[in-house]
Amino acid sequence: MRRRTTRLGALTVVSGLLLAACGGDDAATGDGGSGDTQEITMWMYPVIFDEADHSAFWDEQVAAFEADNPDIAVKVEIYPWANRDEALGTALAGGTAPDVVYLIPDQIPQYAHTLAPVDEYLDDTALAAYRPNAVESVSMDGQLLGAPILMSINPLVCNKAAFDDVGADYPESWDDLLALAPSFKDAGYDVTNYWGSVDATLNTSFYPLLWQAGGDVFTDDGSAVAFNSPAGVAALSLLVELADGGYVERDLLTTIPAFEQTNTAKGQIGCTWQQVPADLEPFWGEENIVVLPPLRQRESIAYGTVGALSIMADPGDAAADAAGRWVSYVSSEAVTSEYVVASGYFSPYALDDSLYADDTRYAEMETHLDAATAGTPHEHARQVMGLLAPEIQAALTGQKTPEAALADAENAAANLFD
Amino acid sequence: MTPSDEPSRARTAQRVLARREARIGLLFVLPAFIVFLAFRFGPAIASMALAFTDYTIGATPNWLGLENFRRMLDDPVFWSALKVTVMFTVMTVPVSLAMSVGMALLVRRAFRGVGLFRSIFFLPVVTSLVLAATVFTWIFSSNGPWSSLMGRLGLPEETWLGNPNLVLPALVVVAVWSRFGYGMLILLARLQDVPRELEEAALTDGANAWQRFRYIVFPQLRPALFFLAVIETTASFQVFDLVYVMTGGGPARASYTLVYELYEQGFRYFNLGYASAIGVALFVMTLVVALIQRWVIGRDR
Known part of the structure; x- marks a missing residue:
């Protein structure tokens, strides 16, 4: 009888541990583990269709960024487009949301109260160089809720x-x-x-x-x-x-x-x-x-949409600061130009020269970018x-x-x- | 020691044994039970609590009391979704049950190739509904086989999915196709238990096929039918995949069901409090229907 009780006890403990393992692990987010390195995570989607090319692009950017910012470690996770709101919503509810996420204007109002404004992390020249319609599409109540990295247009x-x-x-x-x-x-x-x-x-x-x-x-x-x-x-x-x-x-x-x-x-x-x-x-x-x-x-x-990088970390947090520096880097004119050409989209910046000088159809689309709108974000x-x-x-x-x-x-x- | 002590002691020993067996049984069930508790009951109870809040992603929920339910009663979309769900259930359940009984009777006896037929009829059950729905979307399209069949029957050659009056029957066809095999299997198992002698005796007495079914087979099927009716009703009340893949609730909300509204409120608009309230309403309704079915079909038992 006693043996059985012990066994029952052991089983309960094991089950308890199992349950605990399944529970949330809030404490683990944002902590890079080794002393000074701030680890941040970014969720991306297959903007560049070829998975290997896409991963390679981000690996290169992460390496370049980390070389200049040794105190930050960036992890880019590429998820499928399908059901991305369900996945993101669940992660937010479970306390495992990424620090940076790729959003389009249609999504921004849904997540607005979880996003940190990005204006303060971007330098003024970059902000001024954006196309006004790109900025407007991802702003709510005068706050920029994502740093535009690409634009599209349906001509x-x-x-x-x-x-x-x-x-x-x-x-x-x-x-x-x-x-x-x-x-x-x-x-x-x-x-x-x-x-x-x-x-x-x-x-x-x-x-x-x-x-x-x-x-x-x-x-x-x-x-x-x-x-x-x-x-x-x-x-x-x-x-x-x-x-x-x-x-x-x-x-x-x-x-x-x-x-x-x-x-x-x-x-x-x-x-x-x-x-x-x-x-x-x-x-x-x-x-x-x-x-x-x-x-x-x-x-x-x-209609034209804007792809933007939004910051989900709490403003003032160390993770938010690191996320801000990363977003500022990848939303720069140089990085975005490379990204949009690789993915077949357009720059959110008002550029002097066409990125598609050798492709008449894309060059034609590029000329209509100012006539594109994603509508005004509304809750x-x-x-x-x-x-x-x-x-x-x-x-x-x-x-x-x-x-x-x-x-x-x-x-x-x-x-x-x- | 009186002679009467002996059986009483045996009974006690038996009870001890039974208790011990029960405890061991419990031990075996425990892991599954804990998982069930954590991933079924837990979320279900939590969602019931959420129904009284304005919970949305990333914000602290505020207690609203009955506000979500009040909103539901005033929401024309909810009432239209409820109507669509009830109509879908009223059409699906009887057709599906009748089809299950019919097919079970057809493949009941052993004949050459019966195993193949049983497998074929069961195949839809193990087919991914999303995949099937995609294929059926094509079958019901204007140029699809269903429309040309209707054309040959002298009916309008249009897509049923685009007609507010025909969209539900189209979904019922797919739902029945995907589910009758399960019912067939359950009834088939039950039919194997019906003693053949009974039917043979009835045959000798001059009972025709219908009478043999009505008075000998059907009474035996009753508990299985009750079980199926409950399962089918619950499944019909929760119809989602078909609507999600085939119509998106259209045309003009003619196939917009309760679970689809729940999904939209929860995962498109992130009104998780309101979505939970719809879930609670759905649970209560399914429970009530199941109790009524128990009372009607399960009365004799």
């Missing part, structure tokens, strides 16, 4: 093969696009595409039209939504007209099929503002990619998308008029601002 991309086949001129405005639609349909092409699935971001689909029509998602002071406006109605009416006329692929309005099964990938489409040349090149062939200025209604505006941006996207779908599938759909979305969003 208008047209399919040369289709235009040659139909014998049409490239569109510049919404009216041009609508005018082309019937002849494209007759020739077996969609004039454009629209990804309407409610879990697809509106940043690349509906919002560019809203901006082109002179509208915006939120009011200037951010106290309410502003999409239920003549500009919003015009943008949604354009989409409804395209959907009703059968000028866009019907399945894309409600589902996200595998890309290679879409008319877009098959080259049965005229133009798109929702895919970039890098997406289309493998399917259309390099020779058929024509990069054009973003469509114009009242203005010519495109309710994602919720508003969640309320607006189903209403847009309701309009596209003929259940509601554009006016009613936008009014309903506006009413639903009002609850967020109580």
Whole structure:
């Protein structure tokens, strides 16, 4: 009997230890172990598609940085794009968040209260040299919450093969696009595409039209939504007209099929503002990619995102200071220029010379960077998308008029601002 | 010592033995139980506590009392998600059960190749649902086989996933496809226990196939059916993967279910307090439905 009790006791102890091992290890974060070295961790994602190339790039930067800063040890961890918010959120809740993380404007409001402003770590010349729209995309309440390291732009991309086949001129405005639609349909092409699935971001689909029509998602002071406006109605009416006329692929309005099964990938489409040349090149062939200025209604505006490095350590912490020095180093013009060329993006700095002098399509995209916006960061941006996207779908599938759909979305969003 | 002492002592010895066995049994279960406690009960209880707070990532939670539940009652999206979930369950569970019974009866007897059929019918259960959902997205697309089949039947050749009225039936088809094999297996095991003589006797008495099923086989299946009904209902209330992969809740929220709302609130908007409140509501509803099922189907036992 006693032996059994001992065994039971031992088992309980072992189980207890097991549980303890599974628990959080807050004490371990930020401590480099050996005396003076401050260890910091950065979470990155496959911005450079080739994993080996990407790791090599960061290894090189870490080595260069650590040579100048022997008191800091940097660890760069590259995670997949998929489910990155779940992973980051879980790490934050568990006290194992990285010190530095790569974020885009869409994510910044979600994490704003965990981010340290980066302005104080960047030198003034660097801050002044950034493109204003890059800075604006990652600032909230006047604070820069990430140091931009790259920019992207979704210009208008047209399919040369289709235009040659139909014998049409490239569109510049919404009216041009609508005018082309019937002849494209007759020739077996969609004039454009629209990804309407409610879990697809509106940043690349509906919002560019809203901006082109002179509208915006939120009011200037951010106290309410502003999409239920003549500009919003015009943008949604354009989409409804395209959907009703059968000028866009019907399945894309409600589902996200595998890309290679879409008319877009098959080259049965005229133009798109929702895919970039890098997406289309493998399917259309390099020779058929024509990069054009973003469509114009009242203005010519495109969606473009910014990749920024944000600091998650507590301001004033030794880790935050080390993270700041690292971020300042890698967000410099020299390092970012190398990074964006290796990854096929664009510099967040207003450079004197093109980085893509030998590539006409990328050089063309580069000239439109000032017309790119990721929208103004807003704490309710994602919720508003969640309320607006189903209403847009309701309009596209003929259940509601554009006016009613936008009014309903506006009413639903009002609850967020109580 | 009276003669009556003897059996009583034997009973005591038996009880001691039983207790000892129970203790050893407990010892074996303990590791699994502790893991279960730490990774199932713990988080479940914690999430119930979170439901009363405004917890979000990286901030200290504030106690809100019943505020999240009040918000839920005023939230039209919650009610629409509840409606969609209930409709999905009402369609899925009976179809899935009927399909399980039917298939179990078909592959019940030994015939050449029965093992192969049983394996084929069970295959969807062990297939990744995300993978299956991706394939079904294509099957239901405008140019997919399902649409052309509908076209041949003289029905509109459109994608069911793009039609607010047909999107749920489409998801039900996939859900039933992915789950009937499990039910079939459970019922098959139960069917093996039905004495063949009973049915043969009924056959001799002139009972037809339906009567044999209704009066001899079905009563035997009842406990297994109760078990399946509970499992299927719980699974249907928690449907998520299919919606996540195939529709994203669309078109226009026609397939936006409760767990999908929970996911969006929790992991897209980081309203973890509100997401927990939805989770608690879901738990209570599933429990109530299970109790009702127990009362209705499990009544005799």
